[in-house]
Amino acid sequence: MTLIAFYQRVDELLAAGESFVVATIVDTVGSVPQMTGARMIVTVEGRNFGTVGGGKVESRALEESKKLLFELLENSSGDKHRFFNWNLEKDIGMTCGGSVKVYLEAHNLAQWHVTVFGAGHCATALIHLLAKLDCKITCIDTREEWLDRLPDSRRVRKVLVANYRDGIEKVARDAFVLLLTMGHSSDSPILMEILRGYQSGLKPFPYLGVIGSKAKAIRLNQDIAAAGLPAEYNDAFLCPVGLPLGNNEPEEIAVSIAAQLLQCRDNLGSSG
Numbered sequence: 001m002t003l004i005a006f007y008q009r010v011d012e013l014l015a016a017g018e019s020f021v022v023a024t025i026v027d028t029v030g031s032v033p034q035m036t037g038a039r040m041i042v043t044v045e046g047r048n049f050g051t052v053g054g055g056k057v058e059s060r061a062l063e064e065s066k067k068l069l070f071e072l073l074e075n076s077s078g079d080k081h082r083f084f085n086w087n088l089e090k091d092i093g094m095t096c097g098g099s100v101k102v103y104l105e106a107h108n109l110a111q112w113h114v115t116v117f118g119a120g121h122c123a124t125a126l127i128h129l130l131a132k133l134d135c136k137i138t139c140i141d142t143r144e145e146w147l148d149r150l151p152d153s154r155r156v157r158k159v160l161v162a163n164y165r166d167g168i169e170k171v172a173r174d175a176f177v178l179l180l181t182m183g184h185s186s187d188s189p190i191l192m193e194i195l196r197g198y199q200s201g202l203k204p205f206p207y208l209g210v211i212g213s214k215a216k217a218i219r220l221n222q223d224i225a226a227a228g229l230p231a232e233y234n235d236a237f238l239c240p241v242g243l244p245l246g247n248n249e250p251e252e253i254a255v256s257i258a259a260q261l262l263q264c265r266d267n268l269g270s271s272g
Helices: 003-016 055-074 121-130 164-170 184-199 214-226 231-235 250-271
Strands: 020-029 039-043 046-050 081-087 099-107 113-117 136-141 156-160 176-179 207-210
Touching: 003 020, 003 039, 003 046, 003 099, 020 055, 039 055, 046 055, 055 081, 055 099, 113 121, 121 136, 121 250, 136 164, 164 184, 176 184, 176 250, 184 207, 184 214, 184 231, 207 214, 207 250, 214 231
Parallel strands: 113 136, 113 176, 136 156, 176 207
Antiparallel strands: 020 039, 020 099, 039 046, 081 099
């Protein structure tokens, strides 16, 4: 196995959105079945690529890799790394007499969900950017031709609806939600419906943002009052969205929003 082939396989798994663990032999002492630097890729289905020596060493590394992977798929906030120092005779049951140090690292867990209402220019630029990160993206729009412009990736789910509000029930409750539709007339009804869900007891989304200006935020606050919703919901969403950087080009707006999403995700992780 060449390093080029290994990294090509890693790229393929990343692009496909498939979770995996890389097991690497980082040190050896004495007689061992494989040299330092040997790598193996493990998915939920088992060994996917490479080898760390075959036999009992590989069997143990495979077992620990799958254990780590399943633990993290249940709880993505756990430690994504493991380190083992195995005496081949005492720990593995081999007669070689040597020892190996094995490092495991999990990748592509994709437990971070982002839902974007709208598939216009800013949304498309944002989704192209987010599709390179370890997340799962759902884009909801009423226009099939715009959804077709989004990247074809297992990370990206495209949902065509007759009405934007029909898509709300398709959103995971742990998703970061962005309203990036054609304008206030389509963003506001989605926001009001989400806030009515909050009022009826649904768990609030960890992030809820609406693209626009400070003037649009004032208009949305007026819509909240007109809908008879509590004034406290004025603070239940962000508008404008994105960090204060860049210009008004869709690509730079996408960078500012992605940066804010990452900031919020990391802040939630550190407080959990």
